[in-house]
Amino acid sequence: MAFIVLFSTSSFSVDMHYCGDHLVDFSFFETLDTCIMEAEMSKSSNECAEVEMDMDCCSDVVVTIEGQDDLKISFDKLSFDQQLFVASFVYSYINLFEGLDANVVPFKDYSPPPLIRDVQVLNQTFII
Secondary structure (H helix, E strand, O other), X not given: OHHHHXXXXXXXXXXXXXXXXXXXXXXXXXXXXXXXXXXXHOOOOHHHHXXXXXXXXXXXXXXXXXXXXXXXXXXXXXXXXXXXXHHHHHHHHHHHOOOOOOOOOOOOOOOOOXXXXXXXXXXXXXXX
């Protein structure tokens, strides 16, 4: 249960860099560096023309998954129905584990009826 709450409230993002149809780089925690081709552009002006054409095919994709923020953190603002439910739940839960002091025998103060004759032996009816 704790894992589900932790997973549903955390948010994260994945940064991916594509050159054409190929995934070149991805990152979970930090932003990606600029395209490798931009570093090559600064080397020579002859290569700039070739690199600018290739830069159009590069793209960055950011996938962000937001966690939920609407969890109720404080429990001091309970409605009357919620307070009634919590109080009855606690009362019934505590009484589940309350044991009896001694075995209660409800018929210990009464004497058994007098046995005038044994009816089962008289009628020859026995439980087998």
